[in-house]
Amino acid sequence: MKKIINPFIVSGKIEPEYFCDRVSESASLIKSLTNGNNLVLISPRRMGKTGLINYCYDKEPIFNNYHTIFIDILHTTSLREFTFLFGKSIFEAILPFGQKMLTSFVHTLKSLSGKFSIDLVTNMPTFNLELGDITRPAMTLEEIFTYLENADKPCIVAFDEFQQIANYPEKNIEALLRTHVQQASNTHFIFAGSEYHIMQKMFMSSARPFYNSADTLELKAIDIDVYARFVIDHMNRGKRTISEELVKEVYRLYSGNTYAMQKTFNELYSITREGSDVTIDMVITAINNVINSKEPMLREQLSNIPDKHKPLLYAIAQEGEAERITSAKFVKDHKLASASAVQYAAAQLLTKGIITKLAGKYSINDPFFALWINRLYGSANLLQQLKG
Ligand SMILES: Nc1ncnc2c1ncn2[C@@H]1O[C@H](COP(=O)(O)OP(=O)(O)OP(=O)(O)O)[C@@H](O)[C@H]1O
Numbered sequence: 001m002k003k004i005i006n007p008f009i010v011s012g013k014i015e016p017e018y019f020c021d022r023v024s025e026s027a028s029l030i031k032s033l034t035n036g037n038n039l040v041l042i043s044p045r046r047m048g049k050t051g052l053i054n055y056c057y058d059k060e061p062i063f064n065n066y067h068t069i070f071i072d073i074l075h076t077t078s079l080r081e082f083t084f085l086f087g088k089s090i091f092e093a094i095l096p097f098g099q100k101m102l103t104s105f106v107h108t109l110k111s112l113s114g115k116f117s118i119d120l121v122t123n124m125p126t127f128n129l130e131l132g133d134i135t136r137p138a139m140t141l142e143e144i145f146t147y148l149e150n151a152d153k154p155c156i157v158a159f160d161e162f163q164q165i166a167n168y169p170e171k172n173i174e175a176l177l178r179t180h181v182q183q184a185s186n187t188h189f190i191f192a193g194s195e196y197h198i199m200q201k202m203f204m205s206s207a208r209p210f211y212n213s214a215d216t217l218e219l220k221a222i223d224i225d226v227y228a229r230f231v232i233d234h235m236n237r238g239k240r241t242i243s244e245e246l247v248k249e250v251y252r253l254y255s256g257n258t259y260a261m262q263k264t265f266n267e268l269y270s271i272t273r274e275g276s277d278v279t280i281d282m283v284i285t286a287i288n289n290v291i292n293s294k295e296p297m298l299r300e301q302l303s304n305i306p307d308k309h310k311p312l313l314y315a316i317a318q319e320g321e322a323e324r325i326t327s328a329k330f331v332k333d334h335k336l337a338s339a340s341a342v343q344y345a346a347a348q349l350l351t352k353g354i355i356t357k358l359a360g361k362y363s364i365n366d367p368f369f370a371l372w373i374n375r376l377y378g379s380a381n382l383l384q385q386l387k388g
């Protein structure tokens with residue numbers, strides 16, 4: 001008998017039957033890469049970049065013809081960390097392919113010679129390096145690219161949160177990577193990122209090394225009708241029913257943020273008994289349950305924001321999407337100190353990744369953070385927001 005699982009997956013690998021849509025996006029991602037191009041993948045946070053990449057890695061014609069490597073560099077702060085993680089990710093990706101490939105990897109990384117050890121039982125090299133073992137990152141990096149160049153199959157490498165390289169202290173990292181990427185003929189690259197302004201500057205400004213070097217795919221929210229169908233079908237399969245209107249209200253509340261929707265429907269599915277119909281009260285309960293489960297983390301996040309930036313944060317939470325935030329009207333309506341104080345606070349909140357600015361509109365990145373703030377200060381009622 002098949003295990004009964006909650007069909008709204010919120011972490012880890014998503015099996016194709018639980019993966020919603022992305023038909024055209026996966027086709028164009030696969031087309032770019034299999035035609036030998038590199039790809040920039042941008043979207044707001046939590047829209048589904050990582051999920052899309054992994055979904056495509058498992059599909060034909062990628063699965064059987066390429067080595068696929070996925071590296072999240074969000075937490076790296078230097079070329080040395082980047083190189084370490086890159087090497088480690090390749091090592092792990094080729095591990096299942098056995099001794100020959102691993103040995104060739106170890107031999108190619110001459111700058112680390114003597115640093116790898118051999119497992120005495122399996123006779124296989126092990127990746128027991130420490131960050132400090134990488135003493136000449138630029139050289140090791142070059143060797144890694146050489147290894148990819150000589151791999152027995154073409155490779156696809158995804159750098160997730162690629163904008164992070166702009167924060168490394170070393171100079172000319174972009175130029176260095178660009179040179180390697182340009183010379184690679186056996187590997188194609190995905191550069192994924194969620195910070196629009198940095199990614200755009202990196203790939204779309206003619207003064208920068210990566211200018212015009214890749215196709216661009218902008219991942220938007222899943223279409224509202226397609227997502228509604230997905231939710232209704234999975235609820236039905238689990239012997240539950242939900243109206244299209246309710247799904248769409250949730251969708252609009254989160255402006256189509258994939259994670260927030262999936263998290264909410266995951267909770268809603270679990271609190272709905274078989275044979276029942278989902279009501280708006282249950283939707284509200286589910287959202288509150290999710291917010292409650294995140295409360296300690298949200299509280300911590302708020303406490304890390306300086307008091308002088310909070311009034312703007314609360315104003316944006318209340319508006320959902322805030323426009324013309326330095327206008328006299330906005331400043332007055334939300335009792336903010338001054339236009340210049342708003343401008344400064346906005347810049348700080350943007351840099352910290354707490355808010356986003358898209359097409360002139362500011363919003364809080366994490367929809368649950370916004371809902372929690374509104375709940376805390378009673379400034380917007382969940383039912384009204386859903387009916388918005
Ligand atoms: N097509 C999809 N169908 C169903 N669930 C999805 C889909 N795409 C993503 N998800 C879910 O949405 C959430 C966010 O996806 P993912 O982590 O891929 O986004 P992301 O853009 O990489 O986010 P981040 O900016 O945090 O890196 C995850 O919980 C994932 O399981």
Ligand SMILES: [Mg+2]
Nearest residue numbers: 049050051160
């Ligand atoms: Mg991601």
